[in-house]
Amino acid sequence: DSGVTQTPKHLITATGQRVTLRCSPRSGDLSVYWYQQSLDQGLQFLIQYYNGEERAKGNILERFSAQQFPDLHSELNLSSLELGDSALYFCASSGGRVDEQFFGPGTRLTVL
Amino acid sequence: GESVGLHLPTLSVQEGDNSIINCAYSNSASDYFIWYKQESGKGPQFIIDIRSNMDKRQGQRVTVLLNKTVKHLSLQIAATQPGDSAVYFCAENPRYGQNFVFGPGTRLSVLP
Numbered sequence: 001d002s003g004v005t006q007t008p009k010h011l012i013t014a015t016g017q018r019v020t021l022r023c024s025p026r027s028g029d030l031s032v033y034w035y036q037q038s039l040d041q042g043l044q045f046l047i048q049y050y051n052g053e054e055r056a057k058g059n060i061l062e063r064f065s066a067q068q069f070p071d072l073h074s075e076l077n078l079s080s081l082e083l084g085d086s087a088l089y090f091c092a093s094s095g096g097r098v099d100e101q102f103f104g105p106g107t108r109l110t111v112l
Numbered sequence: 113g114e115s116v117g118l119h120l121p122t123l124s125v126q127e128g129d130n131s132i133i134n135c136a137y138s139n140s141a142s143d144y145f146i147w148y149k150q151e152s153g154k155g156p157q158f159i160i161d162i163r164s165n166m167d168k169r170q171g172q173r174v175t176v177l178l179n180k181t182v183k184h185l186s187l188q189i190a191a192t193q194p195g196d197s198a199v200y201f202c203a204e205n206p207r208y209g210q211n212f213v214f215g216p217g218t219r220l221s222v223l224p
Contacts, residue, residue, distance in 0.1 A: 002155065002157070004155075033211070041216075042201060042214045042215060042216045042217050043156070043201065043214040044214075045211050045212070045213070045214075048211055056211050058211065090155050090156070092155075092156075100146065100158050100161060101146075101158075101212070102158070103148075103155030103156045103157070104155055105154060105155050106154075106155050
């Protein structure tokens with residue numbers, strides 16, 4: 001158990017819909033990272049927050065957004081969902097800007 | 113859980129043998145590297161890391177070798193066990209403060 005929690009574990013929705021994925025980092029970790037992992041691809045970095053502020057952006061679509069709240073939990077919002085958005089979404093946390101990242105169990109999103 | 117990386121390169125080894133998983137990284141300025149293990153249905157899990165001022169680092173049953181000349185990283189697992197079956201990712205940190213770039217992964221299959 002990494003100490004990072006993600007909810008929900010599974011999510012099934014339809015095209016065009018909007019969903020919110022939630023992540024609680026390890027106690028004391030200030031950085032939260034979001035990744036997308038499709039069946040045929042490795043981990044694609046989406047976005048990082050550090051102590052409530054956006055720190056870095058990766059391959060995140062404009063339809064996606066995220067935020068980190070004062071209690072350091074984070075939410076990833078996915079809107080206007082398309083079939084190709086079906087993937088595993090992982091959250092990771094770390095204590096600093098460049099530290100070992102601890103991954104949560106992931107949320108499996110299926111868009112029908 | 114559903115497997116990721118259905119078309120990943122696969123390394124099959126006999127139980128008890130040593131495994132060597134290779135990774136070519138892209139950025140000669142990368143100064144920090146991590147190997148992650150991802151079991152089916154789970155998030156990636158830290159195995160071992162190495163900084164660019166080192167050539168070799170050993171952990172419990174694992175060794176990471178770094179060859180900066182050819183931008184190559186390898187993970188050696190001694191006395192491979194069935195529990196080692198997983199997908200292994202290398203990750204490079206291109207520059208301090210930047211985010212990790214993950215490799216495509218290699219699937220390790222341990223044969224009885």
